[in-house]
Structures are given as C-alpha cells and as structure tokens.
Amino acid sequence: MSTQAGARGPHVIVLGNEKGGSGKSTTAVHIALALASVGLRVAVADCDWRQRTTARYLENRAQWAQRKKLDLIVPPVTVIEDGQDAALAEFLKTDADVLVIDTPGRDSDIGRAAIARADTLITPINDSFIDFDLLGQVDPEKYNVTKPSFYAELVWKARQTRARSDGGTVDWVVLRNRLSTLEARNRKRVGTALEELSRRIGFRVVPGLSERVIYRELFPRGLTLLDIAHLKDASVSHVAARAELRELIGALQLPLADRVPGQKAA
Structure with a gap:
C-alpha cells in the first residue's frame, strides 16, 4: 500500500481514554515520532486543552533541540479546545501522511468528534480492573465480562x-x-477479560509501554526512546524500552507497511 496520503486524506490515529494516568499522551508522542522518524509526514493535535501534555512534550523537544543545537524531528502540533469543531475539521485537512490526535482524559465533545473521524483508535489502559471498567464490567467472583461499559458504547456509536x-x-x-x-x-484475569470483551465488541489487544521511570525523565527535554543517541546515560533498559516501542508500532498494523518498522507490506 502506498505511504502517501490516499484519496481520503491522511491516516488519522486518535488516542482516546476518558480516564487519566493511562500513558495516553506519552504513547501519542512516541507513536508520532516513531512514524516521523521513518520519513512519514506527521502532524499532531492536542485536544486536551487543559493539560496540554502532548503539546508541551513537543514544545520541550523543540526548545531542547534549539538549546543543544540538535537536529531533532519535531512534528507540528496544534492545540484544539472543546467546541472548536471548525479547527478540528481544518486540522484533518492537513497535508500529511499521518495525523495523531490526543483527546482529553474525560468525556468531551471534541473527543467524541475526533473518535468519529479516526482510522485507528488507540485506547491505552493500565493493566488493572480499575481501568478495565472503562470498557466493560466483570462479575466480582468469576471475573467474566457481564456487559460493556459507557466508553465501549461511545466508540460503538462513533463507528x-x-x-x-x-x-x-x-x-x-x-x-x-x-x-x-x-x-x-x-x-x-485482566487479559482473559480483555480477550472476551474484544470478541464481543470488536477491538484488538496489543502490549503497550511498560512502567519505566525513563518516560517521566525524558519529558522535560522532549526526548523519546528513539533518541538514545542523544542520551549520555543510556542503559540496557533504554534499549529494551525502545524495542518495546517498535513492537508496539508493528502491532498497530497501520496501512503504511513499507515505511513502518516491524510491518510487512500488504
């Protein structure tokens, strides 16, 4: 499949989860930079106008690159507030191969609008039944899924x-x-419940990013695991985390196979 934007425009990747603390923004930045690092034209929108974590991450990156005179890839980022549907529509017309949209960690009109325009919707969750509750409810004794939750229903309607x-x-x-x-x-138990729910409501489950201090340490400089060459204190753990990120990108099975590491061309 061609790596250029098709007749319908760029491939739209939306990060969506209405619970905070799931690593959504960190995942969004790493995915955007991983795709940009292989030559894809990537643009980013941060719709969480209160936190602005994704936008600040990339702003930190631009400032660090300027301060240290580093040649770092920094995708353009746009902050879109709730109610700015026209701004979202305009962003979706961006001349790029991939658009990455980070949505608020709460219910919002702009988040729903973004999900409705997604080609790939990514929902990061922490590996616990607290986060699983966003997607489905389980029996407290048998841990089998009893019914989908509100967010699953929201995504179903968006689809x-x-x-x-x-x-x-x-x-x-x-x-x-x-x-x-x-x-x-x-x-x-969480894995079994996810597999059961995925068959019922139609999502794929893939391993994401492990709990590592490095993600929090890199934020002030806007660096990622792909920037090991610029880390003086890089370790074996960093290399393992970078491999983990590449596996994640491959598992997304994006229709950009000949330019994305770990994927085979269709």
Whole structure:
C-alpha cells in the first residue's frame, strides 16, 4: 500500500481514554515520532486543552533541540479546545501522511468528534480492573465480562457514525500499558477479560509501554526512546524500552507497511 496520503486524506490515529494516568499522551508522542522518524509526514493535535501534555512534550523537544543545537524531528502540533469543531475539521485537512490526535482524559465533545473521524483508535489502559471498567464490567467472583461499559458504547456509536458518513471503518486497538511482572494472577484475569470483551465488541489487544521511570525523565527535554543517541546515560533498559516501542508500532498494523518498522507490506 502506498505511504502517501490516499484519496481520503491522511491516516488519522486518535488516542482516546476518558480516564487519566493511562500513558495516553506519552504513547501519542512516541507513536508520532516513531512514524516521523521513518520519513512519514506527521502532524499532531492536542485536544486536551487543559493539560496540554502532548503539546508541551513537543514544545520541550523543540526548545531542547534549539538549546543543544540538535537536529531533532519535531512534528507540528496544534492545540484544539472543546467546541472548536471548525479547527478540528481544518486540522484533518492537513497535508500529511499521518495525523495523531490526543483527546482529553474525560468525556468531551471534541473527543467524541475526533473518535468519529479516526482510522485507528488507540485506547491505552493500565493493566488493572480499575481501568478495565472503562470498557466493560466483570462479575466480582468469576471475573467474566457481564456487559460493556459507557466508553465501549461511545466508540460503538462513533463507528456507526463513521460508517454512515463515508463508509470508513475504525480499527480499535486497546494497549495494555504498564504491564508488570508482579501480580501475575491479576494480569492473567485482566487479559482473559480483555480477550472476551474484544470478541464481543470488536477491538484488538496489543502490549503497550511498560512502567519505566525513563518516560517521566525524558519529558522535560522532549526526548523519546528513539533518541538514545542523544542520551549520555543510556542503559540496557533504554534499549529494551525502545524495542518495546517498535513492537508496539508493528502491532498497530497501520496501512503504511513499507515505511513502518516491524510491518510487512500488504
């Protein structure tokens, strides 16, 4: 498949989760920069106008590059507030291969509008039943899924809206972030519940980013795991985390296979 924007425009990746603390913004920045690093034209929109974590991450990156005279890729970023549907519509016309949109960690009109325009919807969740509750409810004794939750229903409606508007489909991917070697029983139960729910409401489950201090340490400089060459204190852990990121990008199965590491051309 061609790596250029098709007749319908750029491939739109939306990061959506109405609970905070799931690593949504960190994931958004790393995905954007991973795709930009292989030559794709990437633009970013931060719709969480209160936190602006994604926008500040990329602003920090631009400032650090200027301060240290580094040749860093810095995708353009636009902050879009709730109610600015016209601004979102304009952003979606950006001449790029990929658009990455980070939505608020709460219910919002702009978040719903972005999800309805997604080609790939990514929902990062921490590996716990607290975050799972965003997607579905489970029996407290057997841990089997009893019913989908509000966010799953929201996405279902957005997918229907998308199908009616232009016949497009939304590939929904749930990332299991912050996987830990601890609490193996709980991790297995969450995994089983996710697999059961994925069959019922149609999303794919892939491993996301582990809990690592490095992600928090890199934010002030706007650096990512792809910038190891610019890290004086890089370690084996950093290399492992970078491999983890590449596996995540491959698991997304984006229709940009000949330019994205870890994917095979269609």
